[in-house]
Amino acid sequence: MYGLGILKGLGVTFRHFINSYVEDLRGAGAKLLGDETVFTRRQSLDSEGIYTVQYPDEKLAVPERFRFIPFLVQEDADHPDRPGHDWCTSCGICAKVCPPQCIWIVRGEDPVTKRPIPEPEAFFIDIDICMNCGYCAEFCPFDAIKMDHNYELASYDRTQNHIYDKQKLGKPFSYWKTIAPTTAAEEAEARGGWEHPDVIKEKKKQADAAAKAAAAPKPAAPAAVAPGPVAATSEPAAAASASTAATARAAETVETQAQAAPVVDEEAAKAERLRKREEALARKRAEKEKGNG
Ligand code: SF4
Ligand code: SF4
Known part of the structure; x- marks a missing residue:
């Protein structure tokens, strides 16, 4: 029947109109x-009807993957080893x-x-040039730059305020975990921990070296001396006991040296590499x- 579709459409519109007020x-x-939970519920999928957000008093929640101007990840201020350190x-x-080439970095030097x-x-x-593409965050091998959720950056002076420096760009790692908990957890799983990739690598290296040192053959244990009563200790027995203690100390020293050996070797190799580099230069x-x- 002609006009039925129009009536159906009007019915849907009228239902939304009523639901909005309900x-x-x-x-x-x-x-x-x-x-404030009323506003959150009103934004949810369970809510019905048409809804007008009273911006800026009310703000729509942005999805986790929302991306606006990047920020630089820094260690939290209470990090035990590297507080506030840049990732x-x-x-x-x-x-x-960066497609529009709006990032400028000066490398640090000793x-x-x-x-x-x-x-x-x-x-x-x-x-002002950044187009929020997220390529920088996508390509960073150290998870050190992330896309932010803060989109309220308008200001009256673009020459001074819109060139973001390290101070303005830096935000703690805990902030990233707050705005993107799922992504942060996925990244931590891929890295092998919540720490900076270099810290994780260094810890793994140390664990491997310790495991290697532990697996290395150990010197033969000193001959066991049968314990005797203290009161009956004669001079030769005391000498034997002293010699046993000395042998045990020597074995301990050898063991410690064996454990320290990989570190020393590594340092020597590094020094050798630096020397060769200096010669080449x-x-x-x-x-x-x-x-x-
Ligand atoms: S988001 Fe895109 S345009 Fe903006 S700094 Fe990163 S790579 Fe450049
Ligand atoms: S890619 Fe990551 S680590 Fe490299 S300069 Fe950019 S932010 Fe720093």
């Missing part, structure tokens, strides 16, 4: 008493993959040796000077 009336008392190693990958260190000395993002400099001369 839902509002249902939560009116609690809303007047300042119960960023200034590898520069995010700056390379004040004494002047060698680069895995920390950013400066980190800037021009938030000196050779290069000499060749360059020769070429210039």
Whole structure:
């Protein structure tokens, strides 16, 4: 029959219209008493009818995967080993993959040796250029940059306020766990723990070295001396006892050295690598000077 579809459509619209007021009336008392769960329920899928959000007094909850301007992850202030430490190693990958090229990083350097260190000395993002694509967060191998949920960044002065530096970009790791609990848990599982990837790697290395040292063959145990009554201890027996104690101490020292050996070897290898690198650099400099001369 002609017109039936139109009537059905109007019926749906009318039902939504009525439900809007029914839902509002249902939560009116609690809303007047300042119960914020009314707003949460009104945003949920169980709610019916049309709903107008009274922004900025009311704000819609954003989904966990929502992404706005990135922030830099830092250790929490109460972290036992590295409080407030940046997770960023200034590898520069995010700056390379950023499509509009709005990330600028200055790599940190050791004040004494002047060698680069895995920390950013400066980190800037021009938030007027950032298009919130999330590539930086996607590609960061250290989980050090994440997309934020805070979308209220408008200001009257874009020249001063919209270039975010390290101080403005830095947020504690616990913040990331709060805004994206599922994603943070997935990432921690993939990393093998809640710590920074480098910390996890270092701990694993130490555990492997300790396991290796424990598995290494140990020196033969000293011959056991039969215990005798204390009062009957003669001079040769005392000497034997002293010698046994000395042998035990020596065995203990050998064992400790065997455990420390991998660390010493590792340090020696590192020193050797640095020495070779210095030699190569000196050779290069000499060749360059020769070429210039
Ligand atoms: S990719 Fe990650 S670790 Fe590398 S510079 Fe960017 S934020 Fe830092
Ligand atoms: S979100 Fe996209 S545009 Fe913004 S800084 Fe990251 S990579 Fe660049």
